Amino acid sequence: MGKRRILIVGGVAGGASCAARARRLSESADIVIFDRGDYVSFANCGLPYFIGNIIKKEKNLLMATPELFRDRFEIDVRLQSEVTAIDRAGSRIAVKDLRSGKSYYESYDALVLSPGAAPIRPQMPGSDLPGIFSLRTIPDSRQIKGWISRHNAGRAVIVGGGYIGMEMTENLLKLGLSVTVVEMQSQIMPLMDPEMARPIQAELVKNKVELCLNETVVGFEKGSDNLLSVKLKSGAVRETDLVILSIGVKPETKLARDAGLDIGQSGGIRVNKRMQTSDNKIWAVGDAVEVEDVITGHRGVVPLAGPANRQGRIAADVIMGRDAGFRGVQGTSVVGIIKLVAAFTGPSEKTLRNLGLWDETGRYEKVYLHPGDHAGYYPGSSPISLKLIFDRTDGRIISAQAVGKKGVEKRIDVISMAIQQKATVFDLEEAELCYAPQFGSAKDPINLAGMIAANVIRGDASMAHWEQLDPEQIFMLDVRDPSEFKKGAVNGAVNIPLNDLRRRRTEVPLDQEVWSYCFVGQRSYYAARALSQYGYHIKSVGGGYKTYMDRKGIS
Numbered sequence: 001m002g003k004r005r006i007l008i009v010g011g012v013a014g015g016a017s018c019a020a021r022a023r024r025l026s027e028s029a030d031i032v033i034f035d036r037g038d039y040v041s042f043a044n045c046g047l048p049y050f051i052g053n054i055i056k057k058e059k060n061l062l063m064a065t066p067e068l069f070r071d072r073f074e075i076d077v078r079l080q081s082e083v084t085a086i087d088r089a090g091s092r093i094a095v096k097d098l099r100s101g102k103s104y105y106e107s108y109d110a111l112v113l114s115p116g117a118a119p120i121r122p123q124m125p126g127s128d129l130p131g132i133f134s135l136r137t138i139p140d141s142r143q144i145k146g147w148i149s150r151h152n153a154g155r156a157v158i159v160g161g162g163y164i165g166m167e168m169t170e171n172l173l174k175l176g177l178s179v180t181v182v183e184m185q186s187q188i189m190p191l192m193d194p195e196m197a198r199p200i201q202a203e204l205v206k207n208k209v210e211l212c213l214n215e216t217v218v219g220f221e222k223g224s225d226n227l228l229s230v231k232l233k234s235g236a237v238r239e240t241d242l243v244i245l246s247i248g249v250k251p252e253t254k255l256a257r258d259a260g261l262d263i264g265q266s267g268g269i270r271v272n273k274r275m276q277t278s279d280n281k282i283w284a285v286g287d288a289v290e291v292e293d294v295i296t297g298h299r300g301v302v303p304l305a306g307p308a309n310r311q312g313r314i315a316a317d318v319i320m321g322r323d324a325g326f327r328g329v330q331g332t333s334v335v336g337i338i339k340l341v342a343a344f345t346g347p348s349e350k351t352l353r354n355l356g357l358w359d360e361t362g363r364y365e366k367v368y369l370h371p372g373d374h375a376g377y378y379p380g381s382s383p384i385s386l387k388l389i390f391d392r393t394d395g396r397i398i399s400a401q402a403v404g405k406k407g408v409e410k411r412i413d414v415i416s417m418a419i420q421q422k423a424t425v426f427d428l429e430e431a432e433l434c435y436a437p438q439f440g441s442a443k444d445p446i447n448l449a450g451m452i453a454a455n456v457i458r459g460d461a462s463m464a465h466w467e468q469l470d471p472e473q474i475f476m477l478d479v480r481d482p483s484e485f486k487k488g489a490v491n492g493a494v495n496i497p498l499n500d501l502r503r504r505r506t507e508v509p510l511d512q513e514v515w516s517y518c519f520v521g522q523r524s525y526y527a528a529r530a531l532s533q534y535g536y537h538i539k540s541v542g543g544g545y546k547t548y549m550d551r552k553g554i555s
């Protein structure tokens with residue numbers, strides 16, 4: 001292949017990885033990165049922790065510099081250089097040097113767009129007032145830090161309870177600010193199911209974060225006591241010293257649109273599996289593109305660093321003549337929230353229902369479990385709440401969500417890989433995972449999730465879910481110990497501890513549907529196995545009383 005000129009718009013996750021890979025594949029290519037900002041290849045994911053002083057030095061956010069790209073890779077990085085137009089017919093781009101104000105053209109053989117996504121800033125009264133920030137760049141984080149110290153800020157309002165909102169909450173708490181989170185939906189972390197988000201909400205409340213759920217901001221004013229007043233739809237007002245808007249991002253598609261490239265329905269640049277746009281000399285990667293969900297087939301914008309990096313690499317491979325393709329996304333994510341970690345991969349039950357995929361055919365099923373992160377006999381074990389969704393027709397794993405203090409992300413990573421490999425719950429059952437008591441259990445939570453789900457498919461366990469509960473029709477059998485029962489139980493439940501059950505089974509009606517529950521679902525499963533063999537119509541309630549409390553918001 002002769003000398004090729006590859007121009008890349010955007011020099012962070014997707015753009016930088018594309019450039020470096022292209023150089024590894026071709027020593028002869030001319031590679032130029034344009035970025036309108038002051039930095040190339042910086043760690044946007046580290047910005048909340050820079051604000052929270054966990055990452056102490058700004059220079060630690062820089063993974064590479066233009067000099068490093070020049071010296072190590074012979075890649076020309078042009079900062080403060082905004083690409084303003086694509087001339088597809090002439091295979092060239094217009095670039096504006098933001099320092100000199102001068103514009104010029106550069107020709108390409110291949111053009112890669114990795115312009116990212118911009119934080120959404122809603123237009124509403126007062127939204128341009130000083131002290132209202134969004135977070136995308138190093139200068140944004142510098143401004144937030146400066147504002148906090150200049151004004152000796154003591155209060156913050158975070159608008160949006162997604163992962164950037166949560167990371168900012170944690171970091172502002174660390175700086176000693178009191179924080180209010182305003183979220184339009186009835187839960188924070190809206191990509192998770194509500195019962196899986198509840199422990200996170202409880203953790204926030206425990207740390208004195210004010211949660212305003214089902215609430216929207218309608219405007220801002222200069223404050224009286226504090227610097228700003230935030231007006232909420234309900235009529236409530238919050239006085240604060242700063243506001244962080246973290247209500248989502250919008251793909252940067254202006255260049256692509258103006259050039260007549262196809263844009264998908266979700267608003268991202270349309271690309272094929274080879275990351276090629278509707279013009280076969282132009283590729284697009286990262287937050288700006290529309291991608292396909294591997295499970296639902298639904299096309300959408302999924303702004304995550306991992307996919308952006310991989311897509312950049314794939315685009316470089318394809319440009320250099322290799323056969324490469326992007327497999328699609330699962331949205332695998334993790335977030336740390338004070339002492340908790342929440343992670344998920346694949347679509348939530350809520351998403352499946354919204355897409356009409358979780359229908360009455362009963363194709364999709366879920367199991368809940370709350371095992372320890374490592375063997376209970378070794379000190380320091382703490383529970384992980386895990387929800388696994390699978391296809392009951394063939395056992396294929398659809399998605400998983402988990403919350404706990406430790407070991408959460410490793411379980412979700414294993415399941416994420418299993419989903420990519422189209423594995424089934426039977427594969428999880430048999431997975432051989434590393435074990436020593438301080439790290440896991442001989443039956444790891446992954447194995448347990450697989451076993452419970454496989455039991456359901458094989459018919460070894462009849463499973464019930466709390467949302468199906470009809471107290472009029474169902475005999476609720478609580479098989480926990482009386483001391484646990486006393487602390488809280490489902491209304492009308494009868495307590496027969498598992499150890500007494502065989503002896504006292506005549507107290508359970510034979511002619512009525514029975515649901516057994518315990519704290520996490522294990523003893524109730526044993527109860528269901530035993531009583532079903534005596535002819536009882538019995539189901540075990542998934543996730544037990546712990547999941548009941550998470551659903552009801554009982555802490």
Ligand SMILES: Cc1cc2nc3c(=O)[nH]c(=O)nc-3n(C[C@H](O)[C@H](O)[C@H](O)COP(=O)(O)OP(=O)(O)OC[C@H]3O[C@@H](n4cnc5c(N)ncnc54)[C@H](O)[C@@H]3O)c2cc1C
Pocket residue numbers: 009010011012013014015034035036037044045046047048081082083084114115116117135136137164252255285286287288303304305306308
């Ligand atoms: C605060 C924060 C925390 C995050 N945390 C995580 C995390 O923990 N995990 C995770 O997976 N993801 C996280 N992300 C998301 C992740 O950073 C993005 O998914 C990823 O950076 C996307 O890469 P990209 O190359 O598409 O775009 P970006 O990284 O946004 O880079 C785009 C670059 O293109 C430049 N540009 C745009 N238009 C032009 C133009 N016309 N001319 C020249 N330059 C242009 C922009 O200035 C920008 O520098 C976080 C994002 C933020 C903002």
